[in-house]
Amino acid sequence: MITPKQILKIKNLTAATPLGPLGATAPVNLTLHSGEVGIFLNDRECRKLFRTIIGQGKLLTGNIDFLDNNSRNITANDKDAGFLLKNVGFGFRDLGLISNRTILENVDLPARYHNYYKKGSSDSHLAKAALTELGVPRKYWDKRPPHVAISIRKRALLARAIVLRPPLLLLDEPTALVESPMLPELLSWIDSLKDKGFAILIACTDYPFAGAAADWVVDPDSNKITTSEEYMDPAWTKSGALLKDLSNRLVMR
Amino acid sequence: MQLNQRFALMDLFPIARGARREFFRNFLMQVYFTFVQSIPMAAFIGFLFGILCSYQISQSLSFLGSQNHIYQLLVIVVFRELIPLTAALLLIARSVSAVATELATNKVQREIDAYEIMGINIYKFLLAPRIWGGTISMVSVAMILWAACLLGSWLSLNSSKNLPLPIFINGIASQINMIDILIFFSKTGLTGFVVFGLACHRGLQLDGAAFQIPQVTTKAIVDSITIALIIQVSITALYYAVSTGGFQ
Numbered sequence: 001m002i003t004p005k006q007i008l009k010i011k012n013l014t015a016a017t018p019l020g021p022l023g024a025t026a027p028v029n030l031t032l033h034s035g036e037v038g039i040f041l042n043d044r045e046c047r048k049l050f051r052t053i054i055g056q057g058k059l060l061t062g063n064i065d066f067l068d069n070n071s072r073n074i075t076a077n078d079k080d081a082g083f084l085l086k087n088v089g090f091g092f093r094d095l096g097l098i099s100n101r102t103i104l105e106n107v108d109l110p111a112r113y114h115n116y117y118k119k120g121s122s123d124s125h126l127a128k129a130a131l132t133e134l135g136v137p138r139k140y141w142d143k144r145p146p147h148v149a150i151s152i153r154k155r156a157l158l159a160r161a162i163v164l165r166p167p168l169l170l171l172d173e174p175t176a177l178v179e180s181p182m183l184p185e186l187l188s189w190i191d192s193l194k195d196k197g198f199a200i201l202i203a204c205t206d207y208p209f210a211g212a213a214a215d216w217v218v219d220p221d222s223n224k225i226t227t228s229e230e231y232m233d234p235a236w237t238k239s240g241a242l243l244k245d246l247s248n249r250l251v252m253r
Numbered sequence: 254m255q256l257n258q259r260f261a262l263m264d265l266f267p268i269a270r271g272a273r274r275e276f277f278r279n280f281l282m283q284v285y286f287t288f289v290q291s292i293p294m295a296a297f298i299g300f301l302f303g304i305l306c307s308y309q310i311s312q313s314l315s316f317l318g319s320q321n322h323i324y325q326l327l328v329i330v331v332f333r334e335l336i337p338l339t340a341a342l343l344l345i346a347r348s349v350s351a352v353a354t355e356l357a358t359n360k361v362q363r364e365i366d367a368y369e370i371m372g373i374n375i376y377k378f379l380l381a382p383r384i385w386g387g388t389i390s391m392v393s394v395a396m397i398l399w400a401a402c403l404l405g406s407w408l409s410l411n412s413s414k415n416l417p418l419p420i421f422i423n424g425i426a427s428q429i430n431m432i433d434i435l436i437f438f439s440k441t442g443l444t445g446f447v448v449f450g451l452a453c454h455r456g457l458q459l460d461g462a463a464f465q466i467p468q469v470t471t472k473a474i475v476d477s478i479t480i481a482l483i484i485q486v487s488i489t490a491l492y493y494a495v496s497t498g499g500f501q
Contacts, residue, residue: 054370088370096367099359110371113275113378160371 004033007167007199008053012062015052022048026223027062034167034197037190039204039214042223043173046203050170053201054088066168091161091171097145097153104141107131107160116164130159133192135185150177158189168199175206187212207243264376265384272377279378283386287348288393295343299398302339303405306331311410324424327406332399333433334489337440340395341448341481345474348390349452352383353473356456357466365457380453384446391445392438399437436492444484448477 009031014023022028028049032038040046051057053064066087097106108127111117116126131141134155140148145156154177161169178186190213193200204210210217210231217231218224234244310326356379359365368375403425410416455473459465 056369090370092363092367095363098364098367099362109275110373113272113371113373 004035006031007034007066008032008201009065010049010062011065013049013052013064014060014062015048015057016060017048017051017057019044019048019051022052022057023062030218030225032168032199032201034199035194036215037194037200037202037213038216038218038225039202039210040218041205041207041210042218042220043203043205045223046201046218047172050090050172050201050203053168053170054090087166087168089161089164089166089169091169091174092157093172093176094150094154094157097156097160099145102142102144103136103148103152103156104128104131106145106156107163110160110164114164126163127159130163131156133162134159134189151179151182154178162193162198167197168201169193171200171202171204173204173206174202175204175209183209208246211243261376264374265381272374275378276382279382280386283383284390284393286351287344287387288390291343291347291390291394292397294347295340295394295397296401298339298343299336299401300405302331302335302398303402303407304409305405306335306402307406307409308413311413323410324428327425328428328433331402331406332429333436333440334485336395336399336402337437337444338481338485340391340398340441341444341485342478343398344387344391344394344445345448345477345481348387349448349477350470350474352387352449352452353456353470354466356453357459357469360457360459361463361466375457380450383453384449387449387452388442388445391448392441395437395441432492432496436488440485440488443488444481447480447484451477451480 010028013028014021016022022045030038040049048057052059097103098109101109104124104127107130108124111124111126117124128141136152136155136159140152145153148156158171158174161171174186174190175183187209190200202210202213211228214228214231216225216227219226219231232243234241307323307327310323310330314323314326356365359379365375365379368378403422407416407418407421410421411418452473455469455476459469
């Protein structure tokens, strides 16, 4: 069991991002530890936060600290590619695979570009491990993204996010484009990442998924952090009421 | 969406091992698409060009009664002026448009975004190989054009005047000097560098909407033709300014 340590701390954050202002209604405050999953049900606000974390937003107030022993302010390092690479893995929603490279080359690209392989090594073991972990069948590895099903592309995007094993994962709608039968597999994968000590921040509009995967949820109405138990409780949140309503309807059928 | 990374001149020269390896891979792909694949077309156009030019020059000179100036005219007009311009127009139509479209599409597909997030310097990874590959290809295509043009010229002159190949080659070689070669390479090299740089700039200027891709491509082509003409005329004007001691 890995001892949880603070990976990300955001305090009183407001920022100007390419997607619009972040924290316009209330500044963002959150702390994320290793082995923890936080889900934003307000996906648009979360995407702005993601942009700010990866250095594409301008901090107006507050700060973002990464890793308890190595606190760094994002504004000072927003163009430090090495820092982003070592600390943040980004799982795109749908687009973002390089169309003229194969699935394996796509996942392998960050490792190759940043020289993660020893000289002479050509086996792409990091990429192969990530693709295997995400369950991408070997027959698709040498195909280009436009020639595979969208669910394979999605898995490749997630594999690329974890290929360098960054401590912080930002996942944009991991359930989008995933077939329903694959959802338990996705949940198991997220659980396995938690066990390995990844800190995961997710933008998601899938309420049941959020209830099943999150340690805490940012409620879209109040913009406040609730534990997953509170989130599921109809007395606490509208999301909880919605989930309760959904389960009632299922029972009635 | 604006790019997060900023261009620095050193980005044109990737040094780190991983970045360098990817640079060469992309560079070779660019040379393959821009030069190798255009060899048949360049050879064909150059050949026809040679037949046409030598026939016209020969006819005009025989009318004026100064047939022995044919080599001089082929070097000055064709080698120094028309071949670099033709190579530029050919590659602008064929490859500059492709580079601008590709980069614009990459932006729409969020591939540029992905590179930035993966910590990949897009100037080293995408732009430098395209610019250097385009420059080398421009020079190489111009050389293919010239070689094919010479062949066409000789066939044309041989059919009308029974001119042996060694005499023709000697005639051309006697007229080409270092200045001509310098002008040829500076025109083709500089044009290649600038127009491919412009194509990259235009491609990355896209705001993120797919409907803008044709607009960006058209802009890249029109701007490139204008810039190419300006470069060609400027180098010729500079040569005459220097060789005659100023514009007379």
